[in-house]
Amino acid sequence: MTDFVQLCVAGVSIGAIYAMAAIGFVLLWQTSNTINFAQGEFVVLPAFAMVLFFVIFRFPFAVAMVATVLVSTLLLGFGVKELLVTRLLKMGVLPLVIATIGLSLLIRYSLQQFWTPLALPFPAIFSRDPIRLGTIVVSLEELGNILFAAATIGALQVFITHTKLGWAMQAVAQNRTLASVLGINVGRLVTITFMLNAALTAIAAILIAPVYLVKYDIGVSLGLKAFYAAIIGGFNQIRGALLGGLLVGVVETLSAAYISSHFRDAFALVILIAVLLLKPEGIWGVKEEWA
Amino acid sequence: MRRGRSVQPLLAALLTLLAVTSASPQSVIKLPIVAEITGGGASVGAMWRDAVNLAVEEINRKGGILGMKLETSVQDTQTDPPTSVAVMRRVLNDKPFAIFGTVYSSSTVANMDITRQAGVPQFTGSESVIISQKGNDNIFLTSFTQDTGMAKQVRWLLDDLKAEKIALVWVNNAFGKGGHDMFVQFLKERGKAPVVDISTEVQQADFTPELTKVRASGATHVMVYNHEEENARFMIQLRKMGLTVEPVGETTLCAQTTITPGGAAVNGAKCHVGLTAGSPIPLMVDVSRRFQEKYNRVPDHNAFKGYIGVHMLKAAVQRVGGWDQAKVRACLHNNVFTTAEEAGLLMDLYVNEKGSLDRPSFIVEVKDQKSVVVKTVGMLGGPYNVRPCK
Numbered sequence: 001m002t003d004f005v006q007l008c009v010a011g012v013s014i015g016a017i018y019a020m021a022a023i024g025f026v027l028l029w030q031t032s033n034t035i036n037f038a039q040g041e042f043v044v045l046p047a048f049a050m051v052l053f054f055v056i057f058r059f060p061f062a063v064a065m066v067a068t069v070l071v072s073t074l075l076l077g078f079g080v081k082e083l084l085v086t087r088l089l090k091m092g093v094l095p096l097v098i099a100t101i102g103l104s105l106l107i108r109y110s111l112q113q114f115w116t117p118l119a120l121p122f123p124a125i126f127s128r129d130p131i132r133l134g135t136i137v138v139s140l141e142e143l144g145n146i147l148f149a150a151a152t153i154g155a156l157q158v159f160i161t162h163t164k165l166g167w168a169m170q171a172v173a174q175n176r177t178l179a180s181v182l183g184i185n186v187g188r189l190v191t192i193t194f195m196l197n198a199a200l201t202a203i204a205a206i207l208i209a210p211v212y213l214v215k216y217d218i219g220v221s222l223g224l225k226a227f228y229a230a231i232i233g234g235f236n237q238i239r240g241a242l243l244g245g246l247l248v249g250v251v252e253t254l255s256a257a258y259i260s261s262h263f264r265d266a267f268a269l270v271i272l273i274a275v276l277l278l279k280p281e282g283i284w285g286v287k288e289e290w291a
Numbered sequence: 292m293r294r295g296r297s298v299q300p301l302l303a304a305l306l307t308l309l310a311v312t313s314a315s316p317q318s319v320i321k322l323p324i325v326a327e328i329t330g331g332g333a334s335v336g337a338m339w340r341d342a343v344n345l346a347v348e349e350i351n352r353k354g355g356i357l358g359m360k361l362e363t364s365v366q367d368t369q370t371d372p373p374t375s376v377a378v379m380r381r382v383l384n385d386k387p388f389a390i391f392g393t394v395y396s397s398s399t400v401a402n403m404d405i406t407r408q409a410g411v412p413q414f415t416g417s418e419s420v421i422i423s424q425k426g427n428d429n430i431f432l433t434s435f436t437q438d439t440g441m442a443k444q445v446r447w448l449l450d451d452l453k454a455e456k457i458a459l460v461w462v463n464n465a466f467g468k469g470g471h472d473m474f475v476q477f478l479k480e481r482g483k484a485p486v487v488d489i490s491t492e493v494q495q496a497d498f499t500p501e502l503t504k505v506r507a508s509g510a511t512h513v514m515v516y517n518h519e520e521e522n523a524r525f526m527i528q529l530r531k532m533g534l535t536v537e538p539v540g541e542t543t544l545c546a547q548t549t550i551t552p553g554g555a556a557v558n559g560a561k562c563h564v565g566l567t568a569g570s571p572i573p574l575m576v577d578v579s580r581r582f583q584e585k586y587n588r589v590p591d592h593n594a595f596k597g598y599i600g601v602h603m604l605k606a607a608v609q610r611v612g613g614w615d616q617a618k619v620r621a622c623l624h625n626n627v628f629t630t631a632e633e634a635g636l637l638m639d640l641y642v643n644e645k646g647s648l649d650r651p652s653f654i655v656e657v658k659d660q661k662s663v664v665v666k667t668v669g670m671l672g673g674p675y676n677v678r679p680c681k
Contacts, residue, residue, distance in 0.1 A: 003503045006532075010499035109329070117333030118588075119520040119552040128556075130533030139531035211527070212496045213520060213552045217330070221494070257500030261491050262463065 002135045007257050008250060013142035014211070015249020016149035020204040021226030022233065022241035023153065024197040029235055030173035031193040034085060035097050038104035039201065040223020044216065045107055046072040046202035047209040051120055061123065065206060072202035077195030085194065086187070104219070111216035122209035145207045152203055153242060156196075160238070169193060173236075225265075228272045234285025243284055247271065319362040320355075320614065322347065322601075323382045325392035325402075326416075330370030331494045332395045334519060334548050335593050339416050340365055341586050342597035343391045346635060349581075356605050359614065368393055372401035379405045387411055388614060389604055394593055396422060396465035403430050412620050414600035416593055418542070419469035423645040431603065431623055431646040433596035434565045437541075439649060439671050441473035444541045444563045447654060447668070448512065449481055452561070458510035458536065459485035460501055460525070462517040464493055470516045470541065486510050491517055491525075498525045502532050512537045515544045515560075519591070522546075523553030530556045537561070545655050545662045547591040560657045561665075566595035566637075567655055569662040574630060574637045595637065602635030603628065603642070610680040622680035629677070641675040649673065 021039055028034045036042070046068050053064035084103065088096045126144030130137045160166035171179040172189045180186050212218045229248045234240020248268045255267040281287045324343050327336030347361045355361060366382055368375035375398035382390065383405065389412040393399050396419030403422065406413040407429040415422070415430060420437040422430060434440075448454045459474060461467040467490070478484055487508035489501050495517075502525075505513050513529075513536045515522055522544050529538065538560045543549060545562035568579045568589050578598055582590040590598075604619070606628045611618045624646065629639045640650040654666040 003507060007499060007503060010497065014497055112329055112333060117329065117337050118548060119334060119523065121523075121552045121554045128527070128531045130531060132533070137533050139533075141531060211524070213523060215520065217333075217494075218496070221496070253497065253500055256497075257503055261489070261495065261501065264492070264495075 003257070004254075005136050006138060007253050009138045009142055009146075011250035011253035012246055013145045013249070014208075014253070015229075015246040016146050016153075017204050017208045017245075018222070018225050018229045018248050019242045019245025020149055020152065020200050020207075021222060022230040022245045023156070023238050024200050025227060025230040026235060026238055026241045027169075027193050027197050027200075031169055032085065032089065032190045033093055034089070035093070035100070036197070037097060037100040037223070037227075038080075038107060039197075039226055040219025040221075041104045041107040042072075042076050042198060042201040042219075043205045043208065043222055044111065044214075044219040045076060046205040047122060047214045047218075048111060048115060049202075050206060050209065051122065051214055054123055055120075061125075065125075068206065069199050069202045072198045072205075073195045075198075076201070077198030078191060080198075081191045081194035085190070104223070108216050108219065115216070117216065120214040122214045124210040125206060141210065148203075148207060152200070153238075156200070157238065165189075165192065225268070228268065231282060232268075232272055232275050234282030236286055237282070237284050240282045240284035244282070247283075318360065320359050321362050321364075321385060321387040322389055322391060322604075323364045323366055323385070323387050325366045325368060325375065325378055325382055325390055327370040327393065327395055327398070328365065328367035330368075331518070331520075332370035335394050335416070336368075336370070336392075338548065338591050338593040339392065339394050339597040342582065342590060342594035343601055345582060345585060346598045346601035349635075350601070350605060356608050357612075357614065361601075363391075366392075368395075368398055370395055370398070372398045375399075375402045376405060378402075383409045383411060388616065389414060389619075391597065391600055393417065394596075396469065399430070400425070400465050403427055406430075410616055412604070412616060412623070414604065416596040416600070417466070419465045420473055421465055421469045423647040426645075428624065428644075428646070429620060431600070431642065432648055433600040433603065434542075434592070435649055435652070435671075436645075436647045437470045437473040439647070440541055440563065440565065440652075441470060441477050442671060443652060443668055444514075445474065445477035445481065447563050448514075448539060449483070451654075451666075452512065452537075452539070454512040454537075454539070456486045456508070456510045456512070457483070458487045458489070458505045458508050458513040460489045460491060460505065460513060460515050460517065462493060462521060463490040466518070467491075467516055474514065474516070474541075485514070491521065493518060493521070495521055496524060498528045499532070501525075502529055502534060505536060506532070506534055510536050512539050515540045517543065519543050519546050519548040520552060522549040523551075523557065526553045526556040526560065542566075542592055545657050546593075547589045547662070548593075550657060550660050550662065551589075554660060557657045558660065562655050562657075562662075563652060563668070564592060564655050564662070565650070565652045566592040566599075567653055567662045567664065568595075569655060569664050570653060571664055571667075572638060574634055578637060599636055599640075602633050602637075603640075606633035606636060607680070609633070612681050618680065622678075626678045626680070627675045641670065641673065649675075 050068045053059045126141040229244035230241045233244025252264045256264040366378045379402040394416035396417040399417040461471040540562040607619045607622045652668045655662040
């Protein structure tokens with residue numbers, strides 16, 4: 001029982017980070033019909049930025065974090081939206097999907113070539129000291145990750161449901177044409193969504209890099225897991241992405257512990273296939289109606 | 292008229308020049324590096340590549356080998372065995388004298404037959420015992436294989452550390468499987484077995500399930516046999532979970548490419564290693580310094596392997612007295628090479644009939660994020676005789 005609880009905590013901790021990346025997928029899909037296959041690299045690049053600000057420039061930790069989120073928001077949010085998405089979106093979904101695949105390769109191999117192929121250490125936000133709750137041992141870092149991710153997602157939810165900008169984003173997600181007719185600047189909303197996604201992935205980077213380490217290719221598996229977590233939970237619901245992320249994290253941890261490490265990814269993929277067959281909109285997703 | 296007559300001698304001279312230059316013997320020796328430059332093994336391949344390049348540069352600066360300069364090129368296998376086969380085929384089209392790489396055992400097992408068929412000696416950074424069991428007389432390891440390494444490892448664990456209950460955590464690929472099988476075999480010869488036997492995956496990020504099993508087993512020591520990054524993640528999580536089990540390893544756990552990302556979490560790990568930047572041997576200290584000056588990072592065992600590999604070739608060519616692949620290959624089997632004849636070898640070594648090495652090694656402990664040598668271990672076998680090759 002002790003082990004089971006500890007494994008669940010570890011699974012929820014890592015799942016919360018998958019959820020943050022998965023929510024980014026959902027936000028972009030809802031507002032701009034974009035599937036960003038560079039989402040994993042949107043986590044990797046801020047991790048390297050954090051190393052630059054904290055380790056190389058020696059900024060204080062909090063300043064380095066803020067700088068990382070700001071730079072990520074600007075480059076990966078505003079920059080990618082204006083330079084890539086705006087130009088390609090009018091051509092349809094497929095060219096943009098291919099472009100994001102190209103972007104992910106560009107980021108990944110640029111980091112490998114021009115920075116380093118080696119894994120770098122990453123400063124942990126939370127202490128790694130273990131906490132003993134009776135016979136259960138969990139780390140402060142795992143609990144901290146869960147709380148930090150929960151706070152971030154909670155803040156996002158409040159933003160979307162209780163602010164004018166959030167209502168405008170929901171309107172665009174439901175019906176872009178009608179939203180535009182009602183005077184909502186759809187282009188600006190999409191830009192804001194990209195920036196929001198970039199901020200989310202930067203926070204995910206700060207949480208996950210102490211575990212994954214900072215390496216040019218950590219985004220590959222992370223992006224993939226976030227993608228199918230979003231599908232499992234529901235690609236058009238933020239709460240779906242949250243559920244999907246947590247489910248993937250817990251399932252992979254428990255299957256590795258009780259069956260084998262080799263089946264770590266397999267069970268989550270079995271769930272993905274089951275969802276696609278039985279409820280393709282996702283567990284908490286909503287069936288989309290096409291005009 | 293006059294113009295036409297003056298062109299003919301010039302043309303004749305040009306044609307003669309072309310004929311002479313095309314008949315001239317090749318003035319460089321091609322030694323391509325085939326390594327893991329991208330993918331999961333990028334950190335390993337980068338170390339190997341940089342050390343081979345350092346060795347070649349230094350040799351060329353001193354005039355080359357038997358008057359011939361060496362030329363390298365770098366080919367990326369993407370840490371993918373099928374890709375390494377394709378890359379090797381492409382490289383062989385250029386008629387190299389020898390090849391340096393690959394480092395990952397899974398790739399070497401896949402590609403070493405190609406070089407054997409071409410008769411091009413291959414110097415590898417791989418350590419899996421599977422490689423030396425294939426009966427391939429064209430492959431030369433730059434480190435001892437796991438049968439030698441694990442024999443020394445088990446002897447140290449049981450006799451020096453008095454380890455009672457040993458958990459075994461190993462990566463599920465050719466490298467990990469070879470080490471696992473040897474470790475279990477040598478433990479069995481001493482009447483012991485691992486209390487828990489756990490395999491992991493390459494590029495695995497989370498080790499909570501595996502560490503939970505280690506804790507549940509009641510182990511006093513955990514033998515950690517993953518690749519370097521995975522070792523770093525493993526150690527970080529071991530410390531996070533507050534496990535009191537003592538981490539021990541063979542080479543990779545105490546490598547600099549584990550210590551750098553793992554940081555203080557790796558402190559306290561103890562390993563048997565073949566090569567280490569913390570070695571007190573002056574030749575190794577000097578190479579480590581030169582590597583750091585050139586590349587601004589501490590070399591790990593993969594770097595030393597690459598460096599030594601180039602000098603193994605140099606020693607053999609010099610002993611043969613010529614650039615003859617078959618004679619160099621024959622010279623490298625069942626032979627001792629010493630630092631007296633070739634300082635770049637860094638330690639005296641013996642190459643056996645399978646192309647594997649025997650040489651002194653070290654017990655290290657990681658203190659303040661540095662591998663500190665606590666004991667030097669002699670060769671496993673011997674004494675060996677020097678065999679002339681002319």
